[in-house]
Amino acid sequence: MKKIAVVGCTGAVGMTMLELLENTAYEVVCMASQRSAGKRLKVGDSEHLIEPFSVEGCATCDIVFLCVSGSFALEYGERLAQSSYVIDNSSAFRYADHVPLLVPPINGQRYAGEKLIANPNCSSAIALMVLGPLHDEYQLESAIISTYQAASGAGQPAMEELRERARSFTDYGDNDSAEHFAHNLAFNVIPQVDSFEDNGYTREEMKVVWELRKVLGEPDLAISTTAVRVPTLRSHAEALSLRFTKPVQSLDRVRQLLAAAAGVEVVDTPATGSYPMPMTSTYKHAVEVGRIRYNLIYKEHGLDMFISGDQLLRGAALNAFEIMQLLPD
Amino acid sequence: MKKIAVVGCTGAVGMTMLELLENTAYEVVCMASQRSAGKRLKVGDSEHLIEPFSVEGCATCDIVFLCVSGSFALEYGERLAQSSYVIDNSSAFRYADHVPLLVPPINGQRYAGEKLIANPNCSSAIALMVLGPLHDEYQLESAIISTYQAASGAGQPAMEELRERARSFTDYGDNDSAEHFAHNLAFNVIPQVDSFEDNGYTREEMKVVWELRKVLGEPDLAISTTAVRVPTLRSHAEALSLRFTKPVQSLDRVRQLLAAAAGVEVVDTPATGSYPMPMTSTYKHAVEVGRIRYNLIYKEHGLDMFISGDQLLRGAALNAFEIMQLLPD
Numbered sequence: 009m010k011k012i013a014v015v016g017c018t019g020a021v022g023m024t025m026l027e028l029l030e031n032t033a034y035e036v037v038c039m040a041s042q043r044s045a046g047k048r049l050k051v052g053d054s055e056h057l058i059e060p061f062s063v064e065g066c067a068t069c070d071i072v073f074l075c076v077s078g079s080f081a082l083e084y085g086e087r088l089a090q091s092s093y094v095i096d097n098s099s100a101f102r103y104a105d106h107v108p109l110l111v112p113p114i115n116g117q118r119y120a121g122e123k124l125i126a127n128p129n130c131s132s133a134i135a136l137m138v139l140g141p142l143h144d145e146y147q148l149e150s151a152i153i154s155t156y157q158a159a160s161g162a163g164q165p166a167m168e169e170l171r172e173r174a175r176s177f178t179d180y181g182d183n184d185s186a187e188h189f190a191h192n193l194a195f196n197v198i199p200q201v202d203s204f205e206d207n208g209y210t211r212e213e214m215k216v217v218w219e220l221r222k223v224l225g226e227p228d229l230a231i232s233t234t235a236v237r238v239p240t241l242r243s244h245a246e247a248l249s250l251r252f253t254k255p256v257q258s259l260d261r262v263r264q265l266l267a268a269a270a271g272v273e274v275v276d277t278p279a280t281g282s283y284p285m286p287m288t289s290t291y292k293h294a295v296e297v298g299r300i301r302y303n304l305i306y307k308e309h310g311l312d313m314f315i316s317g318d319q320l321l322r323g324a325a326l327n328a329f330e331i332m333q334l335l336p337d
Numbered sequence: 338m339k340k341i342a343v344v345g346c347t348g349a350v351g352m353t354m355l356e357l358l359e360n361t362a363y364e365v366v367c368m369a370s371q372r373s374a375g376k377r378l379k380v381g382d383s384e385h386l387i388e389p390f391s392v393e394g395c396a397t398c399d400i401v402f403l404c405v406s407g408s409f410a411l412e413y414g415e416r417l418a419q420s421s422y423v424i425d426n427s428s429a430f431r432y433a434d435h436v437p438l439l440v441p442p443i444n445g446q447r448y449a450g451e452k453l454i455a456n457p458n459c460s461s462a463i464a465l466m467v468l469g470p471l472h473d474e475y476q477l478e479s480a481i482i483s484t485y486q487a488a489s490g491a492g493q494p495a496m497e498e499l500r501e502r503a504r505s506f507t508d509y510g511d512n513d514s515a516e517h518f519a520h521n522l523a524f525n526v527i528p529q530v531d532s533f534e535d536n537g538y539t540r541e542e543m544k545v546v547w548e549l550r551k552v553l554g555e556p557d558l559a560i561s562t563t564a565v566r567v568p569t570l571r572s573h574a575e576a577l578s579l580r581f582t583k584p585v586q587s588l589d590r591v592r593q594l595l596a597a598a599a600g601v602e603v604v605d606t607p608a609t610g611s612y613p614m615p616m617t618s619t620y621k622h623a624v625e626v627g628r629i630r631y632n633l634i635y636k637e638h639g640l641d642m643f644i645s646g647d648q649l650l651r652g653a654a655l656n657a658f659e660i661m662q663l664l665p666d
Contacts (some may be wrong), residue, residue, distance in 0.1 A: 028397070139548065152578050154563070156485070156526045156565065156567065162496050171506070172525070174503040175504055175506075175563070177504075180616045191614060193617060195499075195503070195569050195570050195615070195616075196569060196614055196616040197485045197567060197569060197574050198614060199574070199576075199612050199613065199614070199627075199643040200610070202608045203509060204608055207630060207631070208607070208629070208630030208631070210607075230633070231633060231634070232632045232633040232634045232635075232639075232641060233633075234483070234576040234578075234628070234643065236485065236574075236576065236643075238485065238526060238568070239567070239569075240524050240525060245526050245528070245565075247528075247563040247565065249481050249561060249563075249578075259537070272385065278529065278533045279519065279533055281519045281529065283528050285520060285525055285526065285528070286524070286525050286526055287509045287524075288509075290509060298528075301536060301537030301538060301562070302537070303561045304536075304538070304546065304559070304560060304562075305479050305481070305560070306561075308504070310561075312561060312563060314563065314565075318452060
């Protein structure tokens with residue numbers, strides 16, 4: 009039986025990974041900071057004793073899943089990978105040439121046995137589920153992406169902050185301070201996720217650019233993004249405007265193609281109010297895609313669509329889980 | 338003293354118009370359906386007696402502001418315009434060649450004395466405040482727009498529905514039915530505003546396409562849009578990806594240009610958390626614009642930016658108020 013350490017088990021992504029590991033053949037070791045060590049963590053029908061993180065403890069595990077900060081990952085990632093397979097959920101190693109960045113249904117076949125593997129950013133992982141099969145078929149020329157990102161990307165306490173403020177909301181005047189976001193998020197949208205880079209884009213926006221290029225294996229792919237936090241709890245949504253080299257003959261063919269793709273669910277009968285939404289994609293393993301239509305500018309060389317996927321599952325823990333399934337026995 | 342009838346005075350847009358008319362030199366007549374007639378409406382320090390709508394009553398007014406349904410406007414608009422100036426907030430006449438569609442700071446100079454005038458869609462009006470001056474300077478080649486639209490666009494009861502559901506939210510399972518939206522909006526986003534057209538776009542999305550073209554006087558302008566309802570109360574936001582024929586030499590020049598434009602406020606020091614948001618643009622007369630940066634695909638021929646404007650003010654009543662100021666004495 010393979011043994012897996014979940015480091016950072018008390019966070020939103022760590023907890024989601026523990027849920028995925030319930031009733032599997034993995035032996036699970038929960039690790040967190042000294043502060044949480046010794047406490048018990050209830051997940052589904054299981055109760056886990058939280059152990060303090062240690063390099064030695066990890067070394068007894070076949071796989072270490074890191075859902076911790078980038079700086080923590082940077083400090084320990086390479087060292088842990090000397091004895092175990094390490095899947096890192098932070099951005100610490102995503103852009104390093106020697107570290108594979110994997111979205112298994114899209115580029116899992118390129119995995120060559122590396123011990124340290126990067127898990128993508130949530131917005132990237134969700135978009136790639138749909139972009140991968142479309143790129144294979146029509147060759148992506150450019151993508152313009154606007155996101156509608158949930159509170160969960162900022163962690164469990166951020167979700168609580170949003171719930172609490174939405175409940176007690178009276179007016180924006182009362183609500184300007186916020187602990188877990190740059191501003192109050194209740195009844196608001198915030199066009200900032202992560203910090204700003206010199207080019208005026210946020211790091212979140214650039215992550216999507218860099219990661220789409222790396223996973224699709226197209227280092228010069230033309231991509232521009234706007235990442236926006238909206239008051240939803242745990243599913244992201246994204247509006248995609250895609251331009252392709254090859255013409256798209258029919259939208260039905262696009263729907264067939266996406267319906268056949270792993271981890272994708274076509275939800276696209278708008279006349280009956282059926283399209284992707286955070287409300288319906290939450291807790292779902294597949295990314296919902298719908299509102300599929302020809303882009304009015306690119307005509308038959310372009311598609312607009314709307315997608316929504318659970319940020320903690322498809323955008324984080326489920327992708328990591330699927331990476332584990334790629335590892336050699 | 339000019340006399341103005343506000344028809345549909347009890348709705349969100351009508352009430353906002355009454356607020357704007359407070360302490361002005363206009364004499365105001367409030368009109369609504371038979372059901373509301375006789376009731377009193379308190380707005381600011383004034384109290385208005387609601388009169389039942391009648392063609393004859395309107396005929397005694399210099400200006401009639403219609404904030405009613407498109408079918409009502411279609412039935413009465415032309416007739417009312419035989420005796421009064423009529424400003425129609427619905428989409429009934431917006432695309433008719435003989436009816437001017439006005440956003441005064443952008444195309445007010447083209448007004449030639451017509452008695453029936455159309456007020457634009459909220460998302461169009463808000464975008465145009467920024468697109469107008471940029472088009473003048475750099476010549477817009479294409480625009481891709483994703484919206485983040487507030488509940489107010491669906492009326493006052495819709496705002497109440499969102500507030501109530503946000504307060505009582507426990508899980509999406511409890512919340513699927515909705516009276517004023519296609520689905521529950523609390524902690525959700527809905528990629529549908531208005532009904533669907535044959536090309537897969539919503540009418541709201543096509544309105545933006547048609548109205549930007551008409552107001553900018555560019556009937557073939559390349560535009561593609563995604564309109565999304567988000568759980569905010571009364572300010573829309575929009576992510577714009579713009580391509581220009583002329584190169585944009587500097588972002589500072591863009592900021593200067595927009596800062597000098599009527600009805601626009603540049604809010605663009607992201608390092609200090611300053612950018613457009615519904616929270617800050619609500620109740621503001623100007624449209625906020627920020628996150629101004631070169632589009633990563635179009636480079637010096639493209640700009641990405643984020644805007645936010647009060648849907649009831651800049652997106653509806655305030656634009657109509659500015660149209661009134663264009664009318665001859």
